[in-house]
Amino acid sequence: MRAMALWCPDWPVHAIRQTAVGEALPPGSPLAVVSAGAVYACSPEARSFGVRRGLRLRDAQARCPELVTLDHDPGLDRRAFEPVLAIVEETVPQVQSVRPGLCVFRVRGAARYLGGEPEVAAVIAEQLAHFGVPETRFGVADGLFAAQQAARRADPGECTVITEGGDAAFLAGLPVTVLEQPALTDLLRRLGLRTLGDFASLSERDVVNRFGPEGAAAHRLARGGDRRTVTARIPPRDFERTQSFEPALTRIDEVAFSLRATAEAFVADLADAQLVCSSLWVAIHDESGHVGERLWRHPRWFRAADVIDRVRWQLAAEGTRAGVSTVRFVPEDLAAAGNFTETLWGGGSDDRIQRAVSKLQGSLGREAVVSVVLHGGRTPADRQATVAWGDPVTGGRPVARPWPGQLPAPAPATVYAPPLPATVLGPTGRSVTITDRGRLSGTPTRFRAGTMRESQPVHAWAGPWPADERWWDGDRAHRAARCQLVAADGSAWLVAVSGDEWCTEARYD
Incomplete structure (x- = not known):
């Protein structure tokens, strides 16, 4: 098998240049696409x-103060590359x-x-140049890996051809970093x-x-x-739907009613x-030329009523600067319907819950029904947050990051929000405090916490877990220590x- 690789350098940058945000940037401005702070x-x-790729954002801005930075959008990259695949x-x-x-x-x-x-x-390069992708590079080899490496070493618009049986000789002089396995390549380099080829x-x-x-x-x-x-892809069908209004509509209910047939x-x-x-x-165009785009996610899948609700919510959130002229639906994630088929005895309680919650959102609004999600943090109150039902968890504090002073499981x-008063006494009957070294001044013997009417003996306790938060901010600095206490009643x-x-911050049930 002879394989050809087509490589378009800096594709995330090219994809952004095709959007309204990218077109508004000054020509020739230095641009970086950022992901995870790099x-x-x-x-x-x-x-x-x-x-360079992989450089920390702060270091990149130090090298180029005029650098324009935009967040990486993998969905945008895929959508922008789809026409290129169709041309090939x-x-x-x-x-x-x-x-x-x-x-x-x-x-x-x-x-x-x-x-x-x-x-x-040459034929493919000419077609892509007419489409607006000029600096394409090609490589041909016996294997896919060698073809990709050959494409990366070709000049813009040119093709590097490796003769049959010459993959090993071509690859021998390349650095081990092209394997794109950092742990392995670091070890190989330390071994010399x-x-x-080595x-x-x-x-x-x-x-x-x-x-x-x-x-x-x-x-x-190697x-x-x-x-x-x-592994050839199956060219996707075009499921995009567009509805234009002439004259433009200014009321949200008019737009929602007119879109019902298109959504169905x-x-x-x-x-x-x-x-x-x-x-x-969902992309909404108005008469002034403004385009409002938003990605909506669903816990299961979109029905026609769900699509109409999202349009209504988007118009309510962004407002209508001018009459709505066009609404466009573009599916982002598609899945086989068989994965969501109801069983012989129905879909179960989850389906009923989803239908009920969707009806509530349609009546009360998107933000009126929320679900609890887990965020990163030290205290139980910091770790809980709410998002609108069906929305993805974006932003916030990552759970996987280290949080010094965080409580151990469970x-x-x-x-309790806000926390309830509590009392913790030592053997002498005096209140226990926290020392400068983050230790308790005495052993807890009796306490009253939460909804307890009277103090009880301490059956067991653990801690303390000190946390010195925002010590650099005089107004928001907070120093505390947390303990787990078990009463005689369990x-x-x-x-x-x-x-x-x-x-009292919380209770273990």
């Missing part, structure tokens, strides 16, 4: 200042999308028809194996024993033994293809002390 992709203008499929069949900006396909049949492998690349010279048995299955797979790539086949047709087309939509882009079941409580005052 540079995910950057424009050539930004690279001229020393900005007009010339060659069975195209596999590796990721937005990179695809591979079999080239032998097209090369026979067009007169050679470079000719195939800096090129793929890595390929090791025996396969030694590699398996030392690096395991993942190392063995990387070793096959020695040119990649025999993966192209949109859901019916998906049903005919045995698909359901769980994420939907979490309490009842959290009830368990979470209490906190700040200075000389105790409070």
